[in-house]
Amino acid sequence: MKRILINRIVQFLVILLIASFLLFAVTEFSPGNVAAKILGPYALDSQVRMLTGRLHLDDPLLTRYLRWLATLTGLLPNQLGGDATGLGLTDPRGAQYFGNFGFSLMQGRPIVDVLADRFAHTVTLAVWAIGLTIPISLALGVLAGTTAGSWIDRTITVITVTLTSLPEFVVSVALIFVFSASLGWLPGTSPLAQGDRWSEASQLVLPVAVLVIASSAYVTRIVRSSVVDTLARPFVRTARLKGLSPLRVTFFHVLRNALIAPITVILLQINWILTGVVVVEAIFAYPGIGRLMLEAALFGDLYLIQALTLISLTVAIATQFLGDLAYVLLDPRIRVA
């Protein structure tokens, strides 16, 4: 058991390292490019050359990657120094601290500060979405699975198949059209403007609804098919033939086994919600890191993109890791080897 755990943790770190290297390699593909991007389209060749020199962009890729890693973990100061002279940027924390991603070119501020503003907003959105998705999809999935073939199951299936086919932007537009444009019940954008309690809460409703609709439809289908598969396994028959009550059969025999597989899917869904966040935040003008990523991509804000994609990669790999771990912990065939 301990061995499996250590094995998994090592795997997690190795994958994170390789993924971050790929990310770094692609974003800093050609040396000249980086300096030109930082300085913008009107920079002179001499300025580009000078910055290339100061940032040691001529070093081999691996050296630069290791330096980048050391900088962001706080082992080395960043290349420009604390006051980042020449670009007119200053970082009150100095040049050496954990989480040092450098400066956002778009906002001219240290990236940690840019993130700090936005991060909590996205977490709020994601927590609400996940917190609602899990109970809704478990309840609907188990209901449909245990009543497979009935009208309840067919209704749930038709609805979930339709909803998984709808892109988030279509769902968003439809919800805005109905609840905002036509009925006027809810705001069509969610800039998290200050206001009374209701107006703040009401701004969250539509973005959360979009995320929940799209992801719970999918998870419901996974839970349903897992329940249906488990119901067909002989040990369920054994339990019934023992004369156990239907409730006992469902909870102790069906669910205990049927929910092992979907846990991985649910955790991966967290990952997916983070992608959905980009779309939803863009549509509703929601001030989170998803919209920030989009803005950074459109602006070409190199360091900000690096920071944001590294964060989402870490979350993605961590959920994979947790899903794997949950599987190991829940299945006695693996746990008790």
Next chain:
Amino acid sequence: MMTPLAGTAKHDRHRKRARRLGRILFRSGSVSVALNILLFWAVVAVAAPLLSPYDPTTIDFTASLDPSPSAAHWLGTDATGRDLLSRIIWGARTTFLVVPLSVLSAFAVGGVAGMVSAWFGGWTDTIIGRAGDVMLAFPALIVYIILITSFGPSMWNIVLAVTLAYAPGVARLMRAQVLSIKSLEYVLAARAAGEGPLYIMFVEILPNVGTPLIVDLCLRTGYAVILVGTLGFLGLGLPPPTPDWGGMVVEGVNLLTLYPHISLFPAAAVTSVVIACNLLADGLRGLRR
């Protein structure tokens, strides 16, 4: 001691199976609806120049004053006065070029990787598997954002992003399929008969990996349509003025109260294609006995 093939009954069963396939493909409501939708859009995409009443980028200033549907513009125009029907027709072209290209490329890369991984096992398998684990951490949207940050938006970057994001999943599925078939007796028999790896992979194994991969292909095509639409919607897609359904939806968002058709018609177009893909996947899943 002749053992007759229980003649007629056996034959009946064979015919019955063929009929079942036919029923699922052509008569079963959902699958035939799905095939018809896809066929419709494919024809529209191919024949776009013949079908579209206007040039998709020509601006009709009088229409832009009232973009609602009219006799001249059946589906109305967008806010700048471009004919919506023509733009949707040309938008089909974008979708039906980029999506199949991306998905097929993902399946080619993933399929070969999965097959090789399962067939050779050992270190090959470990390396391909680990590479897949790393790639699975990159959602398609993130891959694309990283790519355009370095290389700028282009169709080939969409194809590359989809390939990188979907190939690991395809490889896993292919690997699992090949592994389960690889140990079956008929493959062992072929190996014992001295057949080479290429013969076994393509003649003995490939025809039998079938259904789950085709189902997956349909599902992933649906996802890719969503992704391409989303990229357009986010403004990360193909540079304007190329008509692109996702981009058309976003153009109308601010006019939802007055002229909802500007967003809703292209949204319906995207949705119809995705639903068709999912229905097809669902219907084909039924083929697995």
Next chain:
Amino acid sequence: MLDIAGLRVAYDDGPAIVRGVDLRLRAGETYGLVGESGCGKSTIAYAVERHLEGGGRITGGTIKVDGIDVETLSPGDLRRWRGSVVSLVQQNPTTALNPSMRIGSQLLEVFAGRPGRSADDRDAQIDTVLRRVRFQDPRRIRASWPHQLSGGQVQRVTIAMALLTRPKLLLLDEPTTGLDATIEAEVATLVKEIARDAGDMALLYISHNLGLIARVADRIGVMYAGQIVEEGTARAVLKTPAHPYTRSLLASLPGNPALRPGDRLHTIPGQVPRPEDLGGGCAFLPRCPSAKPGLCDTGVALTLCEAGGEGHVARCLRLGDLADQAFAPQAHSTPARDGSPAIVEIADLDRTFRSRSRFGGASETVVAANGVSFTIGQGEIVSLVGESGSGKSTIARILTGLDTADSGRALGFGVNLAQLPAGERAAALVSAIRIIFQNPDNTLNPAHRIGRILRRALKRGGRPSGADAVADLVRAVRLPSDAASRFPSDLSGGQRQRVAIARALAGRADLIIADEPVAALDVSVQAAIIELLRDVHAGQGSAILFISHDLDLVRHISDRVVVLYRGTVVEQGPAAAVFAAPHHPYTEVLLAAVHPPDPDHDAPEMPFADDSGAGPEPGLCPFVGRCHRSLPVCRHRPAPEQRLAGQHMIRCHIDFDHSPQNTPPQPRG
């Protein structure tokens, strides 16, 4: 106790699977219901429990248990009734228990919703029942997870579970199918004991294995295509079978006592009909040697006729005409060969597998071959015998080049086969050694037509592969002439095995390796495949390496026998010598597990193999942990090879010259 009258069961809108079954069980009786796959015997058990799945429903007749009509029970009553009045033991033990619940909790759960017992009482009852199914340490078993037990142990747990509430009727649905023969014998012994001790509990034992049924049942019902075609006391049905089906089936079994060595098995033509092909007459008609047109194809043919005393009845109108007609065994054309030159000489073959679990757990080592040495002579039939995991199939894979040995030699055809993968073998060598697999469902590529499969085999064998050659092959294995244009899914299991044999014929193989070729086939078609294989052997002079767990069959067809246990050859020699005493203790256990369809057969009882754990230290006798005759020296020194008279070898410490084995061992503990 159980009274079934005119029961008919159908699935969805399909034809009836159970077609009018009458069955009565008295208290304290054990009834053996025997039939081939798909004949509806399991469906009866589930109908009694009122638990038909997959759209099954009772379309006629009544089922009464202890006087109560099962159909009239309310859902609540049905629940209390299940488990307390009727218990069922399912076929596949490994999937019958919840994998994520400890054994103890699953046993305790039986009492849920049944008030009136204290916790101590329940615990005591569980321990008693676990001891009853011969677990030495009930506490350890209760704390285990299902995956930690072997298949035989799990089946004993499910039997314990069924006995826990002292039911009045115990249904056993193929409780040993898929288990090793020795484990099968254990479970059968257990069932017999339970039936003896249980007083007035009635048992319905369902199996396709006539030998097992003979061992446990008081009365036997023989099912064919959804009907009971013959019923009577075990002795009457097995000793004086009346119905042509029962008679042919008994005659086709290699355990048939009338057979002499070298005789042909009686072969039953055709195959079991599918329900949708059945007409109104006798279902066995197309395969019956004494069918009479105009009589047997009408509904009258199904009349139940008196066949002897004590309620021995059969559904056949022609009983009178058949009474003296016997299936006289025919001698086989080829005499056993002896001392022919070797075509493959295997010496000191080693193969060990290391498996690592996907989740990074500890690695396991499985020894599949450990110093295996034996010789296959030209035109000989050599049998490899042993339980699953003994390494039989590994040797087959090494000889065919699907695997290579870690060390050792297999010299034949001028090369060392042990180190030569199939891909590196010359075409002539590849077609000289052909393999026939066990599972007919997977032996042919479902995407290819039979003609294409045979053409490819001919081409690889360097022979003309035109339509004529394919037709010749099809004829040689007695397949219908249109088989070449069919897909494998259009053929029955037996027919697919014929194609596999044709594939071996296509290369004019000198050595055919048959890996359990009939184990997955219906009982009534097994003999035909075995005889076809023997005809090929006789006609082409091919040697056959026959891999099997069926000792009756092995005794019947082999020239020489090699007994494997965990990769080690524990005994080998000419068939006659191996089957005659003295035996290696393991061979003794295997032989004790053989049950011919004879109610008088008295098999010596063997101790239960409770530990399925790791073997002893390398080098020592691998059987020592299970051995009922082990000596202290067995745990210190490797067992020596003893050469007895007539090329007979036994690897054991026991001094066979001075301690003749004539007393059956006493069970330990």
